[in-house]
Amino acid sequence: MNDCTTDQIKATLDHGFKRLAFPDASLEKQYQRFFFDHYFRAALFPLIVGLAFYLGFILADSLIIPQLLDKSILLRSTIAIPGALFLCLLKWGPHTRWQYIMATIVLCLINASIVFLGYWAAKQGQHYYQSGTLLVIMLGCTLARLPFMYALISTTLMILSYGLIIGIPQASPPDIFMNNLFIFFGVAFFGLVSNYQVNYGLRRSYLQSLLLNAENQSLYQEKQRFEHISHMDQLTSLYNRRFLDERYPELWQQAFNDSSNLSVLMIDIDRFKEFNDLAGHHKGDEILVEVATTLKESVRSSTDLLARYGGEEFILICPNTTLDHAMMLGEKLRRQVYNQTIAHPAGGMLSISIGVASTIPSDLERREQEHLQKIADQALYQAKLNGRNRVESVDP
Ligand SMILES: Nc1nc2c(ncn2[C@@H]2O[C@H](COP(=O)(O)OP(=O)(O)OP(=O)(O)O)[C@@H](O)[C@H]2O)c(=O)[nH]1
Incomplete structure (x- = not known):
């Protein structure tokens, strides 16, 4: 030009x-x-x-x-x-x-x-x-x-x-x-x-x-900008659920083609309802952003997909990552958040619990893809049951 x-x-x-x-x-x-x-x-x-x-x-x-x-x-x-x-x-x-x-x-x-x-x-x-x-x-x-x-x-x-x-x-x-x-x-x-x-x-x-x-160029840039906005969560600036739903099948397909492991980590802030109730919703929002930033800084943004799953729950999809490695990564994330030493108004430090699941996709069925997320969710539930501030896994 x-x-x-x-x-x-x-x-x-x-x-x-x-x-x-x-x-x-x-x-x-x-x-x-x-x-x-x-x-x-x-x-x-x-x-x-x-x-x-x-x-x-x-x-x-x-x-x-x-x-x-x-x-x-x-x-x-x-x-x-x-x-x-x-x-x-x-x-x-x-x-x-x-x-x-x-x-x-x-x-x-x-x-x-x-x-x-x-x-x-x-x-x-x-x-x-x-x-x-x-x-x-x-x-x-x-x-x-x-x-x-x-x-x-x-x-x-x-x-x-x-x-x-x-x-x-x-x-x-x-x-x-x-x-x-x-x-x-x-x-x-x-x-x-x-x-x-x-x-x-x-x-x-x-x-x-x-x-x-x-x-045309400015229209194209606008389109790109809108597309980007429509894929982002406004509060945390992480990807949103819509982007996850678009991208997850692609990552699944890639893992299927390469016969490599795909790992899912479900991440949830512990006792967040209590945090909101005691510190106020506004403070709760600030903490959500802080935790999201810590998570973002700790993952490989070039390959891993980190998104806000909903509420105070996040999801991390890691291609080419075995269950052992995903567990190690989960442990690292848990520690990073805990070491931020954000005081919980009910006592102790703010923490996260993580549920991990991993598989080598054997088919491209949508049901199979959702199943892996469900397993990670079950593992998260297990982490909550076992006392929170922990990383758990369940074999798919
Ligand atoms: N401030 C704020 N709070 C939110 C947001 N989205 C969800 N929440 C709150 O997050 C809380 C989630 O609470 P629960 O699902 O009961 O779980 P919890 O209190 O974290 O307890 P555990 O998960 O069992 O440790 C609810 O009080 C929601 O209102 C948000 O965008 N901002």
Whole structure:
């Protein structure tokens, strides 16, 4: 993206721009690059066909001016062959204004060769060739896809060369010359107006596409933000139950594929009702956040999934973790919370109880997945029965 803000782009679109240039220099530079890569370079194929067409006129030369055929073949191939080679080089060449200058020179040389042929033919009494300039003017203004300034320069040079080569030596009768000149001016005017309009429209479309991109990007970011919010528990900033329900089957599937252990730890704050009753709900909320933060800091966030299961209960899913390791982790978490030495208003320190279950998934049944959580819940119940502030497990 450029340094230009969407507001600046909107302002440029609303107020327009003068002389086919954006007021912002970096935007202008970026557009120039876009124009060259996606518009100017894309004109190569029709231009090469145009050159082949120009070369094909040797056939007409053999009928109209057979006595000048040698000259025509030499002239046309000296211009068409290097011209085509140059156009091919454009395809891979870097973006510099020399590319436009060279394209302008090729167009002017084509025109000059036609005017010279016209000059020689006029000496033989033939004036058909002079209208060839019309085609080249149109080519320069439209198909060549030149920026307006280059189209203007090439068109001016083409008309000038016609005047110098045919007009001054009076190769054609004055009425034919004047008639042609008049038509060339008319065609140049229409061609240049259309070139200007196309270039202006192209710039507007470019700005609109930038705006659209920026809007799409901000919509995408908003979507990501909403998705993130919808997956988070507002109070504790842990994942919520909805995210757990989405992610748990994926972790199960992964463990099933790898034939590895998946462990579930159900974590519950002990005597929390009493805590709330004695210290107040607000203080209870603060403690919930504190415990959640301690748990979060103690687990591997890259692989383990820690979520608020509901109320004062948390769940930790650990992929690739055996029951022994899960028990050790549970013990570590229990100690971390206890060592925080949060005083319980009813006496003693605040603690947590943890129920652990682990299995290597043998199928993908939803019932099986829920079963592992139920077992961990039973283990938690067991920990409460055995006096709280403990870690218990039950074999699934
Ligand atoms: N402050 C606060 N309390 C909550 C929140 N969610 C649930 N609780 C409370 O947590 C308490 C849970 O109590 P119980 O399920 O009876 O369990 P307990 O008192 O912790 O007892 P044991 O689990 O047996 O140790 C209830 O009083 C709920 O109101 C919350 O978001 N904030």
